[in-house]
Amino acid sequence: MTRRFIEMALAVAGAVFLVTVPWSIPALIDNFWVSVITEILIWSLFAASVNLLFGYVGLLSFGQALYFGFGMYGVALGIDRLGLSFWPAFGLGIAAAMTMALVSGIFAVRLSWHYFAIITVVFSLIFYFLAVSMKPLTGGDDGINFTLPPVFRLDGKAIGLTDPTFQYFFVLAAVSLCFFLMYRLINSPLGKGFLAIRDNNLRASLIGLNVYALRLIAFVMAGFLAGVSGALFAFFGRYASATYMFYQVSGEAVVWTIVGGAGTMFGPLVGTALFIVIREIVSSHWEHHSLIVGLLAILSVIFAPRGIVGLWNGWMARLGERETVKKAPSRLTLRAEP
């Protein structure tokens, strides 16, 4: 049982589970949980945008809800006001989020740590209040509803997200693609630059990295991830609302990320899944489920300060150590052979 084997097995099991969700979950529990899992996928992408900045570049953003909100409103306004069809509205949402991230990033990434956290929350508050006050356009706290346009037409038949199974696979495909892109980004030279900045930005600038530009790129990429998740969530809920731009939404994503494991690829997914599953299970039995969520957040940072995935990686590393110790003699004999 090597680490590689265990992780491969887990990955395969996870992939099989995700692909069979629309059939296995209704058979095991009920249809409702398919939509819960859809929601988990969408929010985990949002948490991934926090993770990209905090876990890989060392910038703690408390304002990612702004780009989530822009993704949402791009879709909702595109469909409801501009009469766009599915893909242009999707594109508009993502473009709006990335543009906003670029504009605010130009200012925000000049700052670090506390100041960066505060300026991101300030920016998101500015637009939250704007969205609340521009009620005719945004619908304020009540939000705006829209009817879903079809995703594409096949033999004259419209196929859209109104079909829960199609919706699930659409979200799964979009989220997987984004996670794959993020994986490629982190493992590219650009991603190594991010890590260098996270670990020591002075040293990074001394070896010739343009810290400002790299941070800005990461910020816009994070805006992209948040924008995609916001757009997906607008499609999923068929509406957009200013409440999703409030700083508490950003804060929740920070918590999910850190509990799951910041700086790990799947930490945000694990954290998001944990919190949403608990919320869904407990809230149907007990009105005050926030108590459990709060307690869980506290316990997890006390007992797993590097997050759940961090804890797991620690176990795996220990497993690996034991194996290398055992294998050491055989390597020696191999070398001794003529």
Add this chain to the structure above:
Amino acid sequence: MRDTVLLLAMNGLIWGLIIALIALGLSIIFGLLDIINIAHGDFFMVGTVLAWFSLSVTGNFWIGFLVAPLIGFLLGAIIQRLVIQPIHGVAALSIVATFGLSLILQETVRITFGATPRRILAPIGGTVPLFGVDYEIYRLFAAAVAVAALAGFFLFLQRHDRETAIAMGIPARRVYVMTFGIGFALAAFGGAVAAPITTVDFRGGVDVLPFCFMAVIIGGLGNLPGTVAAAVLLSFLEGLIQSVADPTIARISSLVLMSAVLMLRPQGLFGGFTK
């Protein structure tokens, strides 16, 4: 016109003094323990609720002025030992831990106090003519109490804290417990003073929190008098802007102003890092 300007500017000034108390609590927790306290707005909220409870139990509003900071201090000390101590001042973890704390405090208040916002009648009714405006007496009184509390803090507690920090012989652990307790007590006291001006609501801390953080940052991290000055200045400006525009626009303009300060003077408006 002149009257409304004066009225709103006064409101802003007085609210700023109360916010200054709360932000001061945030500032010492931030400065001394390196804890980013997301639950600080809820500490304030707990203060307003304690004021409401002590009024409804004893029938005497003023008991709340004693009860809120005392219970606040005790809660703060307990929370520090149970929740804050184990995370060893890692700022990122403190966000998660205090977020959890915030949920627990809000939910506990929702269970015990209920979800409906309530109002407390000002214990000192009536108005007094001030610069040609009839001004509520309680607000003036609240301002005086806030100023007295601030003065008391700077005269006694701050000196005490600095001395303990310098005198290495005193267990650091006790200083941490004290600091967190005092931070909670300041916010809870601010809540008790503000209770008749604002509404008592389990979500009452949500709006206060960003404002306090801004005061801490604009005042300069670790600069306690700066925090107070920034809180008063920000709130006063917002009051002034409110007299010509609606509250949301006023809030937006103060946020824009804040961004400008952050960009141009990240060390705070009032000098450097004095931790």
